[in-house]
Amino acid sequence: MSCVSRSILIDVHLPASDEGTKHRLLEVLDDQLEQLGLTRTSFTHKLASSQLYVYVSDNDISGSLRVYPSNKLATLTLEESSDEQAMSNEDIECFRKQLQKELEMRVVRVPHLKRGPPVPNYYTSADERLLEYDFDKILFEKQSDFQEVKILSSPTLGAVLFLDDLQNLGECDLPYTHGIMDFGNYSYTDKDILILGGGDGGLLHELLKESPKFVTMIDIDEVVMQSCRKHLRGACGDCLDTYEGPNYNVIVGDCLEYMERYKNEGRKFDVVFSDLTDIPISAEIGGLAQQNEQWEFLSKVLNDSLDIMNKDGVFQNHAIGKGCVQALESYEKFLNTLKGTHFTKRIRFVPSFLEEWVFYSIFKDA
Structure with a gap:
């Protein structure tokens, strides 16, 4: 299914919150991201509880890094919008393993998120966990006097009724x-x-x-x-x-x-x-x-x-x-x-x- 962009989310758990740890993180990321054509800009923004760093490239990939010293956490977000997917889940996993090896820190990834597809595929469970479906067609969509009524088609689930974007019956x-x-x-x-x-x-x-x-x-x-x-x-x-x-x-x-x-x-x-x-x-x-x-x-x-x-x-x-x-x-x-x-x-x-x-x-x- 075509989409406008993909978001790749990676978390790095820092062993310490000192400047040396942050410097090592930036050094390794600069090197690894350079292989993807990304370069860290001179822009650094200090927020209330974190620091924000921006990475840019000449292709369709951009990135941002936020470092949360008090939580000993850094979050890396890569956005790619090429016509063909530049990084598969397998590629992202290899990238994660390389970061973990170089940093000697715990690195966790979230499977990439597909942004802007013609048929919406992300919904939540009752306790608000993220769910991804395989809907490939909008069969019906209309705002009634009471709610938004939508029926989507899935190769595995058949047609599924949504009311105000909540799963109702398939x-x-x-x-x-x-x-x-x-x-x-x-x-x-x-x-x-x-x-x-x-x-x-x-x-x-x-x-x-x-x-x-x-x-x-x-x-x-x-x-x-x-x-x-x-x-x-x-x-x-x-x-x-x-x-x-x-x-x-x-x-x-x-x-x-x-x-x-x-x-x-x-x-x-x-x-x-x-x-x-x-x-x-x-x-x-x-x-x-x-x-x-x-x-x-x-x-x-x-x-x-x-x-x-x-x-x-x-x-x-x-x-x-x-x-x-x-x-x-x-x-x-x-x-x-x-x-x-x-x-x-x-x-x-x-x-x-x-x-x-x-x-x-x-x-x-x-």
Whole structure:
């Protein structure tokens, strides 16, 4: 895949913070970088906690070195923008080993980052670790009234839906759908089911295979459903081709408004799925205003769902990545405050998330 430039990141762990160590570092780097056509300029900038050095060349490579004496660390960044990649990962590894040998210091590299490709390939895990994908085509991209909707194509994952640049569901993600269903451990036969969210259609598609009595799905964003109907058929099949079937109905609307209506009507469900937003990554309920709004929204969704569930009903939902330990602890602390309920949890690896995801079942005690 073509890109505008590549960033090569190398860290040098300095054994000491004295001038002699810094001088030795600059001496070795000047020599090694000269072989790449790079020369250190006379520009040296003293920042609050570091010194910055700049390297330039007549070709398409430039570099910068920052030395952090108090942290005994130096960071080298090389930027190359040639039409053909000048340094492969193997070349960079050889360069790292040579630096380590010459400096007799610990030298660590980050695999080079590709900058400016036509299809974005860097995203993060739930706990904000960097992930690189192999997307090669943008199938759909549109800003709806609620979020940015994007579907990307991958040779290994198939089509993957992103909402506001967060991984949502891929054609490879049956483990996610089976995870939220607690597939194999709970029977949906003859059950009256409500799905909150789920606009990708993956959950509806799988539930309809389980011979339910009826499934009602409510999602606020029709752009999601229309795009998945065309580009994510490996996950949703044909269930979004029409919004009404013999045993299901898809509603475009606000789930909170419909749950309030169901409460007033006295309508009850055997199962309620929350396939909405993740639980916030913040450690505690409260804190940042936006995250607090998320907690309040999810709390209302759960409490309203309990109000419209039958006595032996179950609330099925996804939470967040397994690595977000404090967020999960906060969620379970909240679940433990709910009277007349108990919960179980399970973990599944979700291919397009590139991480393990946590799911919960909250049972209403009979």
